[in-house]
Amino acid sequence: MTSTSNPLRLAVVGAGPAGLALALLAAQRLPHAQVSVFDARTADKDVSLDPRTLALSLGSVQLLQRLHAWPREAAQPIGQVHVSQAPPGFDAAVTIRAADEAVPMLGAVLSYGALTARLQQVWLERCALEPARLSLRLGTPVSALKEAAGEVEVDAGIAERFDLAVVAEGGVFSDQARKALSHDYRQVAWVGEVGLEGGAAGLAVERFTANGPLALLPLPAAHEVPGSRAALVWCVPQADDAVAPLDDAQRLVLLNSQLPAIAGRAVRLGALKRFTLGLNAERTLVRGRTVRIGNAAQTLHPVAGQGLNLGLRDAYALVDSLRNPAPIDAALRRIEWSRAPDRWSTIATTDFLARSFTWRWPGLSLLRGAALVALDAAAPVKSRLARQMMFGWR
Numbered sequence: 001m002t003s004t005s006n007p008l009r010l011a012v013v014g015a016g017p018a019g020l021a022l023a024l025l026a027a028q029r030l031p032h033a034q035v036s037v038f039d040a041r042t043a044d045k046d047v048s049l050d051p052r053t054l055a056l057s058l059g060s061v062q063l064l065q066r067l068h069a070w071p072r073e074a075a076q077p078i079g080q081v082h083v084s085q086a087p088p089g090f091d092a093a094v095t096i097r098a099a100d101e102a103v104p105m106l107g108a109v110l111s112y113g114a115l116t117a118r119l120q121q122v123w124l125e126r127c128a129l130e131p132a133r134l135s136l137r138l139g140t141p142v143s144a145l146k147e148a149a150g151e152v153e154v155d156a157g158i159a160e161r162f163d164l165a166v167v168a169e170g171g172v173f174s175d176q177a178r179k180a181l182s183h184d185y186r187q188v189a190w191v192g193e194v195g196l197e198g199g200a201a202g203l204a205v206e207r208f209t210a211n212g213p214l215a216l217l218p219l220p221a222a223h224e225v226p227g228s229r230a231a232l233v234w235c236v237p238q239a240d241d242a243v244a245p246l247d248d249a250q251r252l253v254l255l256n257s258q259l260p261a262i263a264g265r266a267v268r269l270g271a272l273k274r275f276t277l278g279l280n281a282e283r284t285l286v287r288g289r290t291v292r293i294g295n296a297a298q299t300l301h302p303v304a305g306q307g308l309n310l311g312l313r314d315a316y317a318l319v320d321s322l323r324n325p326a327p328i329d330a331a332l333r334r335i336e337w338s339r340a341p342d343r344w345s346t347i348a349t350t351d352f353l354a355r356s357f358t359w360r361w362p363g364l365s366l367l368r369g370a371a372l373v374a375l376d377a378a379a380p381v382k383s384r385l386a387r388q389m390m391f392g393w394r
Helices: 017-029 058-066 112-129 248-258 307-322 328-356 364-377 379-391
Strands: 009-013 034-039 053-057 076-078 080-085 093-097 107-111 134-138 144-148 151-155 159-162 164-167 181-197 203-209 212-219 228-237 265-269 273-281 290-292
Touching: 009 017, 009 151, 009 159, 017 034, 017 112, 017 307, 053 058, 053 112, 053 212, 053 307, 053 379, 058 107, 058 307, 058 379, 076 212, 080 364, 093 364, 093 379, 107 112, 107 212, 112 134, 151 164, 181 212, 181 328, 248 265, 273 328, 307 328, 364 379
Parallel strands: 009 034, 009 164, 034 134, 080 203, 164 290
Antiparallel strands: 053 107, 076 107, 080 093, 144 151, 151 159, 181 228, 181 265, 181 273, 203 212, 212 228
16 A cells, blocks of 8 residues: 555666656656656667657557657557458458547557657656656666565666566567567568558558568658658568568569558658567566566567557556555556456457468468458447457457
């Protein structure tokens, strides 16, 4: 239990989007908590330059807006999502539109750097207003966490004790130590930026191809570059990577052969980076007085774009649980079972979709196409799916 005489001492390990959002939520909703954020990166590193792309659901956007940390000017709203299957089989599709769900957007796309920089700016402003209880310790890597009696010891050069530590440092699958549930999909993702001619503004495209999912996520317009831009996530088998040996001109030809007509035509490619894909998840979010959220708890295949969204929902639920006037251990038990349905349904759905691209069963593409056609025709089911994409399992 926390009070003004015995405030919660909270350590957040990782000053990325999930960690900083958690810290801001705790500062806002736990007014007597003492919150320290640790990160290995130095204060002189310009985090805004990180070009990685994030796709955020509407629920995540609304959460960041409530924290006054939404960089609206750097984000591209998603007005519709078009999911389709490329031949062989039949070219089936389902389209989900924000207008059909009476919402301003389904979500938004922006760079990791733009979001993290805004969150860090807002956190530093909060720290300046309340330096006695809020802090950002950049250039301070945490080397170990050790359970103590009713506390956790955080070793960041100097060992300090906190009531609770939240680990929000994730990383990518290839660099992570293997967790309790781990599976290498034997796929890689080529990630970068593509320039487009045609296509609708605010359109996100997910294309199921014979070799893996292909996604285009709309990016804000760049005045110095004609046409529209999109972030590309192009998944292919690791052992039969058709993208690796090609030059940019050849990659454009191959890409355009796989895109649906609604996406427009790819006319230029930026530099592409290659990432190994896998599932790496903890069985439980809580161990003693340590909680893991975001990629520290579960690293997912990008096919459903739910990694950070799941982490932000973890953060909100944890802080909401800690608001209850009950012992911390009871709050941690509550967060474990309350997050389980959303967490495990997201993990299971993403894992099923990722594994399905490695299956070579006769008729599988036909079944997938038929399922897309049926979903597009079943308005209530499609609306339920859209709500789950925007807000998670409820």
